[in-house]
Amino acid sequence: MKKTIITLEDVWKIYVMGHVEVAALQGVSLDVYQGEFVSIMGPSGSGKSTAVNMVGCLDIPTKGRILLDGKDISHLDESDLAQIRGKKIGFIFQQFNLLPTLTALENVSLPMIFQGIPADARAARAEQLLTIVQLKDRMNHRPSELSGGQQQRVAIARSLANDPEVILADEPTGNLDTHTGENVLDFLHELNRKHKKTIVMVTHDPHLAKRADRIILLKDGQVVKKL
Amino acid sequence: MLTDYFRYGIQNLTKRKMRSWLTMLGIFIGIAAVVALVSLGQGLQKYINDEFEKMGRDMILIQPKGELGAPGTTTPVQLTKEDLDEVLKVKGIDRAAGVPVGTIEIEFNDVKRYAFALAMPVDDSKEYSVLELMFIQNYGIELGKEIEDGDARKANLGHYYLNRNLFEKNVQLGNKVTLNGEVFEVVGFYEVIGNPSDDQNIYITRDAYYELFPEKKDVYNIIYAKAALSEEPSQVADRIERVLRKSRNLEEGKEDFTIQTADSFLEAFNVILGVVQAVLIGIAAISLFVGAVGIMNTMYTAILERTKEIGVMKAIGARNNDILLLFLIESGILGFVGGGIGVLIGMGFAKLVEIIATLVLQTALLKAYFPWYLIIGALMFSFLVGAASGLLPAWQASQLKPVDALRYE
Numbered sequence: 001m002k003k004t005i006i007t008l009e010d011v012w013k014i015y016v017m018g019h020v021e022v023a024a025l026q027g028v029s030l031d032v033y034q035g036e037f038v039s040i041m042g043p044s045g046s047g048k049s050t051a052v053n054m055v056g057c058l059d060i061p062t063k064g065r066i067l068l069d070g071k072d073i074s075h076l077d078e079s080d081l082a083q084i085r086g087k088k089i090g091f092i093f094q095q096f097n098l099l100p101t102l103t104a105l106e107n108v109s110l111p112m113i114f115q116g117i118p119a120d121a122r123a124a125r126a127e128q129l130l131t132i133v134q135l136k137d138r139m140n141h142r143p144s145e146l147s148g149g150q151q152q153r154v155a156i157a158r159s160l161a162n163d164p165e166v167i168l169a170d171e172p173t174g175n176l177d178t179h180t181g182e183n184v185l186d187f188l189h190e191l192n193r194k195h196k197k198t199i200v201m202v203t204h205d206p207h208l209a210k211r212a213d214r215i216i217l218l219k220d221g222q223v224v225k226k227l
Numbered sequence: 228m229l230t231d232y233f234r235y236g237i238q239n240l241t242k243r244k245m246r247s248w249l250t251m252l253g254i255f256i257g258i259a260a261v262v263a264l265v266s267l268g269q270g271l272q273k274y275i276n277d278e279f280e281k282m283g284r285d286m287i288l289i290q291p292k293g294e295l296g297a298p299g300t301t302t303p304v305q306l307t308k309e310d311l312d313e314v315l316k317v318k319g320i321d322r323a324a325g326v327p328v329g330t331i332e333i334e335f336n337d338v339k340r341y342a343f344a345l346a347m348p349v350d351d352s353k354e355y356s357v358l359e360l361m362f363i364q365n366y367g368i369e370l371g372k373e374i375e376d377g378d379a380r381k382a383n384l385g386h387y388y389l390n391r392n393l394f395e396k397n398v399q400l401g402n403k404v405t406l407n408g409e410v411f412e413v414v415g416f417y418e419v420i421g422n423p424s425d426d427q428n429i430y431i432t433r434d435a436y437y438e439l440f441p442e443k444k445d446v447y448n449i450i451y452a453k454a455a456l457s458e459e460p461s462q463v464a465d466r467i468e469r470v471l472r473k474s475r476n477l478e479e480g481k482e483d484f485t486i487q488t489a490d491s492f493l494e495a496f497n498v499i500l501g502v503v504q505a506v507l508i509g510i511a512a513i514s515l516f517v518g519a520v521g522i523m524n525t526m527y528t529a530i531l532e533r534t535k536e537i538g539v540m541k542a543i544g545a546r547n548n549d550i551l552l553l554f555l556i557e558s559g560i561l562g563f564v565g566g567g568i569g570v571l572i573g574m575g576f577a578k579l580v581e582i583i584a585t586l587v588l589q590t591a592l593l594k595a596y597f598p599w600y601l602i603i604g605a606l607m608f609s610f611l612v613g614a615a616s617g618l619l620p621a622w623q624a625s626q627l628k629p630v631d632a633l634r635y636e
Contacts, residue, residue: 053630056542056634058542059628059629059630078541078546078547078628078629079546079547079548082468082541082544082545082546082547082549083544083546083630085541085543085544086543086544086545087540087544090543091539091542091543093539093633097535097539097633098538099536099539100242101235101238101239102238103240110540110543111543111544113228113231114540114543114544114545114546114549114553115544116228119230119231158543159588161543162544
């Protein structure tokens with residue numbers, strides 16, 4: 001029996017824009033199991049970004065429940081959510097989103113600062129993670145001195161900082177050329193296979209999505225297919 | 228964790244050097260102005276207090292009312308020998324002396340100048356040398372000797388005559404100067420007193436003074452009295468007031484003379500100086516306020532620019548308080564560094580004023596004084612101004628929703 005790590009139960013997200021209500025999610029229910037690599041796919045406007053925000057505890061639903069490790073997080077306040085995110089979820093963004101003033105090492109250390117981990121332990125862990133993504137020799141460089149692929153690898157290292165159970169990758173190869181994109185995807189696979197991380201990847205590219213164990217297809221704010 | 232936040236703040240500020248400097252400019256002008264003004268004010272206060280300390284708390288000054296300007300400028304009311312005799316009889320008086328002061332023309336090396344002439348009193352039983360009384364021997368003769376009774380045509384001069392080229396050359400011991408047409412031999416020079424007027428005084432014997440100013444016989448511009456050690460000077464002053472009121476036949480509240488003790492003088496001085504300082508600091512505070520608005524503006528801009536960064540930090544685990552603290556520290560650093568530079572500039576400026584005052588204006592009154600609490604206070608205050616200016620922007624940043632902040636371009 002596979003253990004469920006994230007559950008969305010009949011989740012609705014309704015945005016009010018002026019006088020119009022827009023339902024980005026309309027009763028989405030899905031499960032993410034521990035240790036799997038799952039892709040969320042859909043055309044733009046399908047609600048996949050909103051769904052991934054819910055999965056990543058970045059936002060709370062208007063209606064419905066989100067369970068993380070069996071705990072309902074739908075009604076937590078922002079600071080509690082931040083703590084949970086910091087510990088349990090690692091983020092990888094399309095635009096890398098590294099802090100420009102910090103070096104690669106400092107960027108990787110940042111999530112650990114917010115968890116109150118001592119400086120020595122942080123530095124050691126960050127160096128170890130940068131070694132995994134093969135950037136040990138670039139660890140004192142700032143993002144502007146790194147290529148797109150290198151930046152995304154730093155972001156991958158950062159996402160692993162607090163040893164989270166789930167890695168959430170939102171279009172991780174969207175800003176990279178095909179070759180570098182494949183390379184980044186290989187890293188994600190390695191995390192999944194070797195390090196037993198649960199990976200949730202959002203993409204609109206069917207070719208990339210196929211590399212996942214499972215694909216969840218969204219359209220107009222609803223799950224239309226689970227492959 | 229805090230040190231990390233400080234490092235992050237410094238990195239962000241140094242990344243935008245020009246803007247950070249410009250922002251700090253507002254703070255450091257304000258702090259520099261406050262530090263310079265306060266240190267000079269404190270210096271002045273300290274100088275005056277020290278002078279009074281030297282002079283002694285037991286000094287009592289009696290002057291005709293209306294004698295607002297320099298001594299010697301004529302006023303209709305005069306103090307006389309009878310007044311002095313009455314003062315000498317008051318219980319609790321250690322000693323007292325009447326000082327006639329007249330404006331005198333001094334000529335040397337074919338150059339004429341005007342100065343104040345002070346008559347040294349005759350050494351009666353309870354009367355002492357004016358200077359001995361005034362300065363309790365803190366200021367003595369630096370060169371030569373003090374004039375004595377019977378030195379009809381001898382004079383002592385203030386220190387300025389010795390080295391300030393007042394007559395296109397300096398006066399030397401043994402030189403002859405002409406005072407109101409009479410020739411006097413210079414037998415001594417006083418040491419520096421510290422203000423240009425006193426340092427140009429001319430001291431002659433009382434007999435010589437009466438010869439030069441026959442109309443001023445037994446008339447004094449000031450009576451100095453010294454309270455006995457066991458007495459409270461203010462009580463002795465009250466007694467003098469009662470006695471003089473009676474002898475001069477005056478009603479209470481209509482006295483034509485004023486009596487001041489060192490304490491009352493100091494108190495009045497400190498009140499005035501306090502008001503002047505408060506006004507000046509108030510003006511400097513406007514500049515600080517403008518600086519604070521500058522910091523606030525910079526912080527709003529910074530938060531707008533870094534909205535996405537804030538979103539990222541929140542996504543990777545930063546709580547609202549972390550973000551609040553990060554930005555408060557950043558604006559605090561702006562204030563603190565601005566304040567630090569301001570303190571240095573302010574100290575430098577005050578020192579410059581002191582040097583100019585000493586060299587050009589030849590006064591020892593403007594001395595910069597930097598008590599530790601001024602420096603520490605200014606630094607803490609500037610950090611607080613910085614942090615307070617950043618409070619609103621930082622709070623706003625901390626309340627951003629991560630989803631919205633991440634989407635911000």
